[in-house]
Amino acid sequence: MEWDDLVFEEIELFDGALEVIEAFDFRQKKTATITAGARCLLAPLDRSKGGTVLKNAYGHPFAEKSLTGMMAHWHKQAGIPEGYTLHGLRRTFGTYLAECNIQARAIIEAMGHSSMTVTDEYVREANKKRMAVDIARAINEREAKRDAMKQRAALRVVK
Known part of the structure; x- marks a missing residue:
């Protein structure tokens, strides 16, 4: 991810309202919308020099293998x-x-899938989860x- 990949897109919501979102547009055409939590983490970072957002200790972009290793290290640190x-x-x-009932087409776009297979x-x-919940609810x-x-109370006949 590079700062140059950060874009602002105006999108139309389901109710017709327009909203501007901030997102990273990846080369693989996988767009990651920035959540409020990620926005807080990215806010203090220096964007003026551009370049890679997530860097290793030497200031270079993570290689896939080293990022995987760091993820394991971060997990350990976080318990x-x-x-x-x-x-x-x-x-x-x-x-x-x-599970949030988002339309399949929107999931394809959010995930960057090229076909419906994984989606x-x-x-x-x-x-399946929804059906199990519906069945349990009906039984309950x-x-x-x-x-x-x-x-x-049992009905009693009174004369």
Whole structure:
């Protein structure tokens, strides 16, 4: 990621309103919108010289392998269990979008996918979770109704 890749885009929201977002436009055509948390982290960094945003201790851009190694080091420092990867974070983001019921086309754009294959996987998994929640909710509602029926007082015939 380089500071020159930081762009401001005006987008139209679903309700028709326009909003300007700040995002990194990657060479692989994968656009990463900057979240409020990331914006706070990037704010104090010097943008005047341009160049790479995330640099190693020598001031050079991270190689993919060294960034993966640093991710493991950062996890250890933060007390996060081993096994979390950059790719895992990316998959989590795709899954989160699908679970938020974002349209598949929007997920493709956000993730930079070239086809629906991986996006379909996210959507299928989110739909499975939704169905499981709906089933559990229906069962709980039925059980609650049945319990309520049992708690009613028995009818007595009074003469």
